[in-house]
Amino acid sequence: MALSLEELEAAIIEKATKSPKPQLYVKDFYKCDPDAKPRQIKNVANDLVKKGELMFWSSGSTTMYARPDRIKDEEGAEGIN
Amino acid sequence: MAKHETPLLDELEKGPWPSFVTDLKRQAETKPECWDILGQLELSYKDRITHWKHGGIVGVFGYGGGIVGRYSDVPAQFPGVEHFHTVRVAQPSGLYYTTENLRALMDLWEKYGSGVTNLHGSTGDMIFLGTRTENLEPLFWDLTHDLGQDLGGSGSNLRTPACCLGESRCEWSCYDTQEICNHLTQHYQDEIHRPAFPYKFKFKFSGCANDCVAAVARSDFSVVGTWKDQIQIDQAAVKAYLNGDEGYPVNGGAHKGGDWGPFDIQKEVFDLCPTQCMWMEGDELKIDDAECTRCMHCINVMPRALRPGKEKGASILMGAKAPILDGAQFSTLVIPFIEINKENDFEEVIDVIEKVWDWWMEVGKNRERVGETMQRVGLPTFLSVMEIEPLPQHVREPRSNPYVFWKEEEVPGGWDRDVKEFRKRHAA
Numbered sequence: 401m402a403l404s405l406e407e408l409e410a411a412i413i414e415k416a417t418k419s420p421k422p423q424l425y426v427k428d429f430y431k432c433d434p435d436a437k438p439r440q441i442k443n444v445a446n447d448l449v450k451k452g453e454l455m456f457w458s459s460g461s462t463t464m465y466a467r468p469d470r471i472k473d474e475e476g477a478e479g480i481n
Numbered sequence: 482m483a484k485h486e487t488p489l490l491d492e493l494e495k496g497p498w499p500s501f502v503t504d505l506k507r508q509a510e511t512k513p514e515c516w517d518i519l520g521q522l523e524l525s526y527k528d529r530i531t532h533w534k535h536g537g538i539v540g541v542f543g544y545g546g547g548i549v550g551r552y553s554d555v556p557a558q559f560p561g562v563e564h565f566h567t568v569r570v571a572q573p574s575g576l577y578y579t580t581e582n583l584r585a586l587m588d589l590w591e592k593y594g595s596g597v598t599n600l601h602g603s604t605g606d607m608i609f610l611g612t613r614t615e616n617l618e619p620l621f622w623d624l625t626h627d628l629g630q631d632l633g634g635s636g637s638n639l640r641t642p643a644c645c646l647g648e649s650r651c652e653w654s655c656y657d658t659q660e661i662c663n664h665l666t667q668h669y670q671d672e673i674h675r676p677a678f679p680y681k682f683k684f685k686f687s688g689c690a691n692d693c694v695a696a697v698a699r700s701d702f703s704v705v706g707t708w709k710d711q712i713q714i715d716q717a718a719v720k721a722y723l724n725g726d727e728g729y730p731v732n733g734g735a736h737k738g739g740d741w742g743p744f745d746i747q748k749e750v751f752d753l754c755p756t757q758c759m760w761m762e763g764d765e766l767k768i769d770d771a772e773c774t775r776c777m778h779c780i781n782v783m784p785r786a787l788r789p790g791k792e793k794g795a796s797i798l799m800g801a802k803a804p805i806l807d808g809a810q811f812s813t814l815v816i817p818f819i820e821i822n823k824e825n826d827f828e829e830v831i832d833v834i835e836k837v838w839d840w841w842m843e844v845g846k847n848r849e850r851v852g853e854t855m856q857r858v859g860l861p862t863f864l865s866v867m868e869i870e871p872l873p874q875h876v877r878e879p880r881s882n883p884y885v886f887w888k889e890e891e892v893p894g895g896w897d898r899d900v901k902e903f904r905k906r907h908a909a
């Protein structure tokens with residue numbers, strides 16, 4: 401990959417902080433480093449969850465990522481299956 | 482919790498079949514929250530809209546799957562289903578349980594949940610229906626620490642792999658379905674517990690084309706046992722079937738309740754052979770194995786006379802899915818034969834899996850199953866991505882399109898040519 405691990409982590413966090421919607425698909429992070437393999441990006445994003453920088457958010461059938469401080473509604477959003 | 486009036490649901494108890502309404506009422510005697518399931522469903526019948534909310538941030542720490550969040554949108558009326566999350570518990574390969582284990586699981590669920598279960602869900606897991614967020618971590622702790630069991634997959638994860646009972650009980654199994662199912666479950670723990678893909682992805686393993694786990698209908702990656710060489714024939718047993726000898730019931734006796742008359746091999750076997758590759762020569766059964774599509778039909782009818790060949794392995798089909806976005810579809814044959822090799826930790830199969838994943842993660846749209854991505858790009862493109870030569874087995878029907886499209890690299894000299902040189906030989 402073109403970015404170092406730290407740079408990639410920072411880019412993912414920035415993306416999740418500035419995105420119009422708080423919830424993102426893993427695919428939305430691919431653009432953070434177009435040279436990295438999708439599975440590498442997935443691993444870094446999942447690591448960020450372990451570190452508490454991101455959290456998983458489930459729409460019911462798809463799992464998305466979000467910055468914990470951007471998710472307020474304890475019960476999640478309605479109407480997305 | 483109050484009992485609710487449920488005149489509409491009560492109608493569902495009147496038919497001759499078992500009713501989930503009756504079951505839930507019975508369960509409500511010890512788990513009063515079940516009254517609220519009934520009450521809320523009754524309200525939905527009246528309002529003609531669901532009162533369940535999907536999704537949210539429910540789960541156990543470190544896992545991005547295994548719990549399916551459900552909340553009531555009328556919790557004040559039905560506090561018992563304010564939270565009603567589903568817990569997916571990974572099933573053992575081949576669905577073998579000890580009664581001791583089943584009791585322990587049920588005790589766990591009585592303690593932390595509604596006691597309502599579904600064994601087994603469409604994905605394969607045990608489904609525990611209905612618990613509150615604060616029960617999830619303690620339940621998970623007990624499940625993993627006391628029972629040594631784990632949650633299954635949900636969301637955009639690899640779903641809990643599932644297999645038929647395979648070699649443990651079935652002589653037709655062409656490979657050890659339980660072994661590969663368990664191996665890949667361990668190998669892909671991260672993919673099972675944390676989101677990995679544009680959408681869900683399922684492996685299922687059947688030991689033969691009878692496909693007892695319905696891999697071809699239910700999994701993105703269906704591994705179905707098959708063989709390369711000839712069906713093994715015991716001619717003496719064929720004669721015993723033809724004579725209707727005792728101990729040679731057709732279909733292993735499966736349909737013996739009906740009066741079918743004497744066994745008619747022409748009608749019951751040859752005419753139903755999809756490739757019409759069987760016939761009698763005198764009193765010898767003949768099979769043109771080059772034509773046989775390994776469908777298992779003749780073997781099912783005459784299990785003591787016929788068995789799968791000796792050179793065993795599997796076919797890999799990809800892309801089945803339920804009809805959520807487009808129509809439902811079965812898996813498409815991609816690899817007609819692959820060895821299933823325990824000695825090298827199933828390396829050949831893992832190579833194929835990771836090749837599809839790498840491609841689909843890149844090219845698949847959000848919430849697009851791999852079968853939909855395959856459909857979008859077309860089978861020829863998909864095969865070239867997979868570096869598989871097109872084979873007759875990939876062809877569903879003779880072509881109706883007269884055009885052949887070549888790619889530049891397939892044509893000697895590519896698209897460039899010297900027009901003047903050409904015109905010397907072919908005047909315009």
Ligand code: HEM
Binds near residue numbers: 501599601604608610
């Ligand atoms: C009129 C009401 C209902 C009808 C007609 C109904 C019917 C069905 C049918 C036909 C299936 C498919 C079974 C299969 O594939 O073998 C199913 C699955 C399911 N039902 Fe119901 N159901 C009803 C109410 C409920 C309620 C109240 C709940 C939960 C409290 C529920 C939870 C489920 C779940 C979780 C599944 C999926 C299980 C699986 O994946 O196998 N259903 N239902």
Ligand code: HEM
Binds near residue numbers: 531551569603606
């Ligand atoms: C209008 C209401 C609902 C609709 C349209 C709906 C739709 C669906 C669909 C399409 C699936 C996927 C089935 C499959 O691919 O196998 C599904 C699965 C499921 N639903 Fe629902 N659902 C509804 C209500 C509910 C409710 C009320 C519950 C629980 C309280 C529930 C729990 C589940 C669970 C646990 C599964 C997965 C079962 C498994 O793992 O096999 N759903 N639902």
Ligand code: SF4
Binds near residue numbers: 646654655689691
């Ligand atoms: S799929 Fe085939 S091998 Fe597996 S249990 Fe069924 S009949 Fe036996």
Ligand code: SF4
Binds near residue numbers: 755772775776777779
């Ligand atoms: S397995 Fe199926 S295709 Fe092959 S000979 Fe038997 S009936 Fe015909």
